[in-house]
Amino acid sequence: MITVILSFLLAANPFIITDEDEVIEKLSQEDFMMSYLDSPFINNQKLELQMEVLTEKIYKDPINARLADNGRIIKEKPGLTLDRLKFKKQFYDYFYNGEDRAVEVPKRKIYPRVDSELISEIREKELGSYVTYFKSGNKERTHNISLAAEAIDNHVVFPGETFSFNKVVGKRTKERGYKRAPVIVRGELSEDYGGGICQVSSTLFNAVELRGIKIVERYSHSRSVPYVPPGRDATVSWYGPDFVFKNKYNQPILIRAFAKNGQMVIKILSSDSL
Structure with a gap:
C-alpha cells in the first residue's frame, strides 16, 4: 500500500x-x-x-x-x-x-489504398469511354459538372467493390462549392444546388456499361434529357436516387473524368492483364 x-x-x-x-x-x-x-x-x-x-x-x-x-x-x-x-x-x-x-x-x-505502383499498372488499358456535351456558357451548371467530375476523377474501384456516386461525390451544398442550376423534379424543371451533375452520372453509366461491371442501382429521369439518348441516363439525388455499380473484374478499374470545353469525358482504365 x-x-x-x-x-x-x-x-x-x-x-x-x-x-x-x-x-x-x-x-x-x-x-x-x-x-x-x-x-x-x-x-x-x-x-x-x-x-x-x-x-x-x-x-x-x-x-x-x-x-x-x-x-x-x-x-x-x-x-x-x-x-x-x-x-x-x-x-x-x-x-x-x-x-x-x-x-x-x-x-x-x-x-x-492507392499507391504509385498500382496506378502505373491500371492506367494501361482502356476498357470503355463516353462523351457528352454541355453549354459551357451556363456558368453555374458548368461549375457543378466540373466539381462532380473532379470528385470521381482518379477514383479506383477494386475487384468486388461497389461504387456509389452519392457516396463518392458527397452532398451537393453551397458550403461545398455547388451552385444553384436547373434540375428536373417530378418531371418539372426547377433549380437546386448541384444542378447539372446528373450529366456526370449519366456519362459514367454509359462508360461503365461493360461486361465486367454489374449495374446495381440506376434510375432514369422522369423526362428525357438532351445529353444522352432516351433511357441512357442515370439520375442522382442526395436524398433520392443513386447510381451504383460493382466491379466484377479480377483487377481494379480507374475512373478518369474531365469536364472542359463543353465536353464531359469519362474513361475507364485497367491493367493490360485484364
Whole structure:
C-alpha cells in the first residue's frame, strides 16, 4: 500500500502531451481516476474519449496516388493518426509509476489504398469511354459538372467493390462549392444546388456499361434529357436516387473524368492483364 501511495505522489504532476514541441494537451491524473476497494484504477471510458480528442487534433488523411492531366503519376502521401497502444502504455506508466510526465504524442502512419505502383499498372488499358456535351456558357451548371467530375476523377474501384456516386461525390451544398442550376423534379424543371451533375452520372453509366461491371442501382429521369439518348441516363439525388455499380473484374478499374470545353469525358482504365 505504501508503494501505491508513493507512486501517486510521484505522478501528481500533469501529463503533458506535445506535438512538434507545441503542448496540445495537459492531463491530470485525478481526471481519470476510479476508486475500487483501496486501490486506484484508470477510468478507461474517459481515457478512450481523451484518445478520440487527441486523434482529432493530429489526424491527417492519407492521399492516394493519382494521374495528372498530362498522364504523370503524382505520388501518394501517407496520413497520420494516434498510435493508441503506445499512448496507453505511456499514460499507464504515468498513472501508476509516475513516469513520462512529458511525452511527444505517438503517431502511426496510415497508408493510402492507392499507391504509385498500382496506378502505373491500371492506367494501361482502356476498357470503355463516353462523351457528352454541355453549354459551357451556363456558368453555374458548368461549375457543378466540373466539381462532380473532379470528385470521381482518379477514383479506383477494386475487384468486388461497389461504387456509389452519392457516396463518392458527397452532398451537393453551397458550403461545398455547388451552385444553384436547373434540375428536373417530378418531371418539372426547377433549380437546386448541384444542378447539372446528373450529366456526370449519366456519362459514367454509359462508360461503365461493360461486361465486367454489374449495374446495381440506376434510375432514369422522369423526362428525357438532351445529353444522352432516351433511357441512357442515370439520375442522382442526395436524398433520392443513386447510381451504383460493382466491379466484377479480377483487377481494379480507374475512373478518369474531365469536364472542359463543353465536353464531359469519362474513361475507364485497367491493367493490360485484364
